[in-house]
Amino acid sequence: MKKIATLVLVSVLGGIITLSAYKLFLEKDNINPTTQANTSLSAFPVSNFSNSGFIPENTVDFTSAAEKTVHTVVHVKNTTTGNSGQMTFEDLFYGRSSQRPQIGTGSGVIISPDGYIITNNHVISGSSSLLITLNDNSTYEAKIIGTDDKTDIALLKIEAGDDLPYTTFGDSDQAKIGEWVLAVGNPFNLTSTVTAGIISAKSRDLTGGRNTQSFIQTDAAVNPGNSGGALVNSNGDLIGINTAISSQTGSYIGYSFAVPSNIARKVVEDIMEYGNVQNGILGVTGGALNSGFAERLSVNETEGFYIDSVDENSGAYEAGLETGDIIIKIDRVKISKFSDLTGYLSTKRPDDVVHVSYLRNGNLKEVPVTLVRNQTYTIPQLGIVKNASKEELKKYNTSNGVKISVLGESYSKYLRANGVQEGDIVTSINNIKVANVDDVQEIIRNKPVSEPLRIELINSRGEMERYNFN
Known part of the structure; x- marks a missing residue:
């Protein structure tokens, strides 16, 4: 009887120990996180699925x-x-x-x-x-x-005497959103600093609606001093030149922007070959579509570039593009917004041929378009000037000059009050005669910052006027 009692006691104690061990070591691992009101969410994965296939960040080798x-x-x-x-x-x-x-x-x-x-x-x-x-x-x-x-x-x-290590250009058009990138530069005067991130967006415009830029956006940390540094892919190919950050403090808060390598390379090649940048233009004006714009225009598309007008002296006009056409692709590049269009055309030169895919009345068409030389230039103090025809010069009784196409906002009230209007002819800038927009661009580019801008023009009454802008 005593032996039986001992066996029962040992069995009870064994059961208690086993149950306690299960409660202590096993059951707590199966608790549903949603019942743990005081548990930090950061300690748990955001998915209920197994993460056995998850590839940690440190497996991406940037060395x-x-x-x-x-x-x-x-x-x-x-x-x-x-x-x-x-x-x-x-x-x-x-x-x-x-x-x-x-x-x-x-x-x-x-x-x-x-x-x-x-x-x-x-x-x-x-x-x-x-x-x-x-x-x-x-x-x-x-x-x-x-x-x-x-x-x-x-x-x-620089003249170093010996061959220097150099970075080769990559194809920024082939860079993908979500692709890993490195930003290399000298922030805060620290040399050779490397940070990593992904491409967050492409064709990003920071000009407040003027649509003159097309940046690669990344979340790789970039700070003052990084400007001009390299944005490279995991192969070490140069896909961008780090240029700007979005910040209210002057330091990095999560977004940085780089000039795409295809644009940077084209600018460098133009400078080396021609001495200035050769801009080829399509010859259309308009705007990017969205749901509100599409509704006002009574079109079904919500992406693409809507053509509002076509310049008669352009390749687009010669190719048959018309008001109301919607450009959806140029060559292999999808056009969803204006900066897609301007970004790709920034890699092209006059006389280059691009293939434009567009919609007309719901039908998809494609035409080759020969780009022409840019015939407009923006003078901040005056506005947009463009090359003048022989007839326009004859009308103003002058042999040279460029035409004021649009008066700028800064001084338009003052200029209009003095009789200046669209169509008037600018004949010289800083006492140098101008014959086309290339002359205007060259004069302003070489003007010292401290030197005032002196513009001579002929108004619609045939009167010669001079204006000084500091």
Whole structure:
């Protein structure tokens, strides 16, 4: 009897131990997270499915791309001379302005073994001297080969003596949203800094509706000093030049923007071959479609570029494009918004042929269009000017000049009050005769920042007028 009691006691104790172990070690792992009111959600996956197939971020290997790129990204030191915020007693006594050297820094990317470097125009703007520091801490003076304000791209050259490591251009049109990228630059004067992210969006316009830009947007951390640095894919190919951030503080808060490599490469090639950027235009005006715009136009499409008018002297006119047509693709590039259109055309030159796919009355058509030279230019103080025909010049009794196409908003009230209107002919700028928009662009590009803009024009009454703008 005593043995039976002992066995029963041992059995009971064994059951208690087994049940306690189950409760303590096994059952708690099966608790549904939604019943844990005080448990941090960050401790649980966002899906109830097994994550056994999840690939952690650290399996994406950027070491090869980083190694290829860090030696090709340089530090750019821009020295300018400007008015100092602090004035000395002597400055006050003699009534002079205090000129002090001012230092700005940024990044650049070596794109050839003989020392050509691409950077942002705003990094080197106004420079009196430029110093380039390589990743091995060697320093060289740089000269400016050419710049383009529109795309914010500049080309520099250093003489290093030996062949330099360089980055090769990739095809930014082939870059995909969600693709991993590296941003390499010199933020806050730190050399060779590498950050990683993904492409968040493409064809992003930051001009507030003027649709003159087409950036790659990424969430790779970019800060002041990164401007002009490299955005590369996982192979180390250059797909963008880091240019801007979206921030209310001046530092990175999650979004950065890069000029696509196809645009940057075309600008560099134009500067090297022609000395300036060759812009080919389609010759249409209009706007991007959305549901509201489509409803007002009584069209069924909500994506694409709606043609509102066609320039008679353009390839689009010659190809038969008409008002009401909707462009949905150019070559292999889908056109969903205006910046898709402008971004792709920024990679083209006059006389290039593009294949335009468009909808007309619901029917899909395709035509080849030969791009023509840009015949307009925007003078901020005046407005848009365009090449004038022989008949228009004869009407104003002049042999040279460009026509005011649209008066700008800044001074339009003042100019109209003085009799200036659309159609008037600008004959010279800063005492240099102009015959076309290329002349206008060249004069304004080479004008010192401190020099006022002097415009001479003939109004509709045949009177010669002169205006000075600071």
